[in-house]
Amino acid sequence: MEYRDLADRLEDFAALIIKQYSNMPDSYAGQYLAQQLIRSSCSAALNYGEALGAGTSRDRLNKLRIVLKELRECLRNLNIQFKSSLLQTDGAKPVQKENDELIRIVVTLIKNSK
Structure with a gap:
């Protein structure tokens, strides 16, 4: 995978999240x-x-670790929303799947950078 492809996927993932919440939830927890x-x-x-x-390369590795940390935070957040029924199953599963794939890609990049 070329680095540019991953950049596009990460941007698309962020845009997907933004679209998912174009109408902010009413509850405090949801917001x-x-x-x-x-x-x-x-x-x-x-x-x-x-x-x-x-x-x-050290700076690059540090930034990749930050990317991984943020993606893992996204995954935990999505899991909490799914488990608390703030997100519907049909809306959450594709987003969770993409999040998981992005985590796997970044983990591989970090391992290969060492």
Whole structure:
């Protein structure tokens, strides 16, 4: 996989999250989790862009670790929303699947960078 393809996937993932919450939930918990999910998904995409422009391999590896941290936060957030019925099964499963695939890709990049 080329690095540009992953950048596009991360951007698409963040956009998918933003679209999912175009209408903010009414509950406090729903709003809190939705806002945090939007921040962490966008952070993953933005930090990957930083990783692409990193000056050193150490800096690149550090940015990839941040991307991984943000993606894992997204996954936990989605799981909480799914388990608390803030997200419907049909809406959550494709997003969770893409999130899981992105985590696996970034883990592989980190392992191969060492």
